[in-house]
Amino acid sequence: MSASPSNRLPGDGAFDLTRTAVVMADRTGMVRGWTAGAERLLGHPASWAVGRPLAELFAPANPQAASGQRVWADRLAAEGGWSGLAAVRDRAGRRLDLEVRVLPVLAGREPAARLVLASEMARTPWSGAARSLLNGILGVSPIGVAMLDRELRYVWLNDALERMGGTARPDRLGRRLGEVLPGLAVESVEAEMRRVLRTGVPSLGYEYLGRPESDPQREHAYSTSFFRLEDESGGVLGICYMVLDVTESYRARQRMALLNRAGERIGGSLDVWQTAQELADVAVPDLADFVTVDLLEAMLTGEEPAPGPIEPATLFTMRRAGQQSVREGCPEAVIAVGERAAYPPSAPVVLSLTEGESVLVPALDLDRADWAADDPVRAGQLRALGFHSLMVVPLRARGNFLGAAAFARWRPTGPFHPDDLVLAEEFVTRAASSIDNARRYTREHAAALALQRSLLPRDLPEQSAVEAAYRYLPADSRSGVGGDWFDVIPLSGARVALVVGDVVGHGVHAAATMGRLRAAVQALADLDLSPEEVLAHLDDMVNRVAHDAHSDDGVVGATCLYAVYDPVGCSCTLARAGHPAPLLVGPAGGCQVLELPTGPPLGLGGMPFESVELPLPEGSLLALYTNGLLLGKALDLDGGITRLRTALSDPQAPLEEICERVVSSLPGARPVDDVALLLARTRALPQEQLATWDIPADPSAVGEARRSAADQLARWGLTRLEFSTELIVSELVTNAIRHASGPIGLRMIRAESLICEVSDGSSTAPHLRHARTTDEGGRGLFLIAGYARRWGARYTPQGKFIWAELPLDAGPDAAAEAFGTLADGLDGPPPGPRSGAPA
Structure with a gap:
């Protein structure tokens, strides 16, 4: 009768309860319990068996055997129980070979009864299984098994270990591991064996590498377990170990670790050269002994590679971009990084690369004609270096050929295998994608940098208000080109505007936005607006630009600091929009951060800006x-202010020297964000270069104003400008007397140009127009525009200034020529140079 699964013990062992006799006996050997299994096995019913001696029910099958009564008494009395084999006869007289186990049943501290388990050996597989297991371990199992004595000398080994090591069994017996397989990590393995012998603690899964006699050209990986062998009394006999060749799984784990490391190390930058070197570094020494990476020149310049299949000649446009070797200094490299790569034109490697296929040469024969004939010198060099295996993998991205990577071995690590080629191709694929991204970024970065440089001032304009110097450092390649800018803008009245700004973001969009803002600042500066008005107009412009943007790249924001310095009054008016406050160093030293009202960054809108006027000696x-x-790089605002204060500690040092000191104090080789620095050392306009007059509101004062201007020109040695200056002064003073109100003043300044200014208390400015034939006037500003290099109006809280500038190098001939040209274009003769007639 077969047992149902629910009645089976775990493992379906020898004592399956459906086939086992379970008998309870007392200490005298009388049966006290008899199960149905016992009745099925021996044939005695429980009603008959209970109360009878156990020796009677398990009578020996051999009549000449020792007394069953005495035998069972010994078995029942055995301390801790008994187990063994017994031959008995059942009720029908048939012989039964039984496996028997006697277990004591405790009641308190003393065994009160015995539990007897008996099962027929014919119904259990274990006796035959033991022999089958031993035969399998000896001859069939792939696991190598060996026993060693206490001196770690072989006393027994199975067939699998003999095959695995490649050493015959007679050559192992009586010898130690190091004597048999010197290529293994013998010292570490024997040290592990001694530890197990000493402590008795087994060692499981101990891995080591070695080159067995069965495959000396290839390094194998082994996983071994050691346990101590003891006799019945616990004495140490030796050690047993079981070993399994896990080379394939070890290599798979190694490849996976290499891939993970490649993912971490390749493509960490947006630099083509560095990415190529990262590919070479990650493959040495775990995959190859020497690696080279050659790229098309287009990759190194950021250009787009040519699509489609490549010609062999294309390989001669490659340059060495990276290489690495297990030998210090890369002595295998006959080509230096940056030099043109040299591929033999007819070598099979070149032919495969042109077809976009990888090349695996497990056994490299450098004496072949197609290698040696094309470049015998190089072939001889490679032969001398001992290269024996080669892989060449093309770098491709988006269907385009980018270059090639070569992997070579010279150490006795065995040849490259197809699995190694798969790993190399995975490396190259990752590197090719990163290199293509780096190339595209290089092109975009170069374009943004060129755009940015074209939009920034190349040279500072000439002006007499300040001595200026600057430094601009673009961000590192990872951050990309930013939108920082600066400007020095000459204004009317010998004043100058100093501007620094920063556009949010990086890239071409930030550079383009910076150019728009800088152009807007220059246009607003020409209108002679106050700093807070300039920022207000810029804020409106940034809002419009942001509103017109239709993508995420169109997000616009900026900060700006706008300052106007007047060398006549030695004062400076400043306003800022979310920008860091400037630092001021006095003539005698002492650095301070100027406390300016903090306006919002440009583009937020709705918030007014406020300016502050400060005296600057x-x-x-x-x-x-x-x-x-x-x-x-440290993102430390306070530390940055401290560094800047230290660099500005000597205010009278040359500005270029101070700029270099500031830049050299920056942490790191390149900043993480663009850096713009503008230094301005103030000047005061000497009194001898300034002349002022109060003009009465009387038409007769026009002539006196012309004469005063002419006398001043004579003192300055500028009599060649007398004609033009008198005409401009006449027109400006006449207009002020006729149309303006309040006190009228005339001021002449000699700086880079001759500046004539007329002030009044009116806020109404004249405008340029062409006079009609019937008009008696209206030609004055047209004449001023013709004579002056530039002219305009600026407003103050007290009124306005109308000003005009004349170049100092203009002579009488130039004035006469200008006058003739203007006269030809007028419908009537202009007033004479000293007529005093109003415009």
């Missing part, structure tokens, strides 16, 4: 900068 040093100068 001659020789004061004003430092304007963007936040990239302060933050650096």
Whole structure:
């Protein structure tokens, strides 16, 4: 009768309860319990068996055997129980070979009864299984098994270990591991064996590498378990180990680890050269002994590679971009990084690369004609270096050929295998994608940098208000080109505008936005607006630009600091929109951060800006900068201010020297954000270069104003400008007397140009127009525009200034020529140079 699964013990062992006799006996050997299994096995019913001696029910099958009563008494009395084999006869007289186990049943501290389990051996597989197991371990199992004595000498080994090691069994017996397989990590393995012998603690899964005699050209990996062998009394006999060749799984784990490391190390930058070197570094020494990476020149310049199949000649446009070797200094490299790569034109490697296929040469024969004939010198060099295996993999991205990577071995690690080629191709695929991304970024970065440089001032304009110097550092390649800018803009009245700004973001869009803002600042500066008005107009413009943007790249925001310095009054008016406050160093030293009202960044809208006017003595040093100068790689604002203060500690040092000191104090080789620095050392206009007059509101004062201007020109040695200056003064003063109100003043300034200014208390400005034939006037500003290099109006809280500038190098001939040209274009003769007639 077969047992149902629910009645089986775990493992379906020898004592399956459906086939086992379970008998309870007392200490005297009398049966006290008899199960149905016992009745099925021996044939005695429970009603008959209970109360009878156990020796009677399990009578020996051999009549000549020792007394069953005495035998069972010994078995029942055995301390801790008994187990063994017994031959008995059942009720029908048939012989039964039984496996028997006697277990004591405790009641308190003393065994009160015995539990007897008996099962027929014919119904259990274990006796035959033991022999089958031993035969399998000896001859069939792939696991190598060996026994060693206490001196770690072989006393027994199975067939699998003999095959695995490649050493015959007679050559192992009586010898130690190091004597048999010197290529293994013998010292570490024997040290592990001694530890197990000493402690008795088994060692499981101990891995080591070695080159067996069965495959000496290839390194194998082994996983071994050691346990101590003991006799019945616990004495140490030796050690047994079981070993399994896990080379394939070890290599798979190794490849996976290499892939993970490649994913971490390749493509960490947006630099083509560095990415190529990362590919070479990650493959040495775990995959190859020497690696080279050659790229098309288009990859190194950021150009787009030619699509489609490549010609062999294309390989001669490659350059070495990276290489690595297990030998220090890469002695295998006959080509240096940056030099043109040299591929033999007819070598099979070239032919495969042109077809976009990888090349695996497990056994490299450098004496072949197609290698040696094309480049015998190089073939001889490679032969001398001992290269024996080669892989060449093309770098491709988006269907385009980018270059090739070569992997070579010279150490006795065995040849490259197809699995190694798969790993190399995975490396190259990752590197090719990163290199293509780096190339595209290089092109975009170069375009943004060129755009940015074209939009920034190349040279500072000439002006007499300040001595200026600047430094601009673009961000590192990872951050990309930013939108920082600066400007020095000459204004009317010998004043100058100092501007520093920073556009949010990086890339071409930020550079283009910076150019728009800089152009807008210059246009607003020409209108002679106050700093807070300039920022207000810029804020409106940024809002319009942001509104017109239709993508995420169109997000616009900026900060700006706008300052106007007047060398006549030695004063400076400043306003800022979310920008860091400037630093001011007095002529005698002492650095301070100017406390300016903090306006919102440009583009937020709705918030007014406020300006502050401060006196700046001659020789004061004003430092304007963007936040990239302060933050650096450490993102430490306070530390940046401290560094800047230290660099500005000598205010009278040459400005170029101070700029270099500031830049050299930055942490790291390149800043993480763009850095713009503008230094301005103030000057005061000497009194001898300035002349002022109060003009009465009387038409007769026009002539006196012309004469005063002419006398001043004579003192300055500028009599060649007398004609033009008298005409301009006449027109400006006449207009002020006729159309303006309040006090009228005339001021002449000699700076880079001759500046004539007329002030009044009116806020109404004249405008240029062409006079009609019947008009008696209206030609004055047209004449001023013809004579002056530039002219305009600026407003103050007290009124306005109308001003005009004349170049100092203009002579009488130029004035006469200009007058003739203007006269030809007028419908009537202009007033004479000293007529005093109103415009």
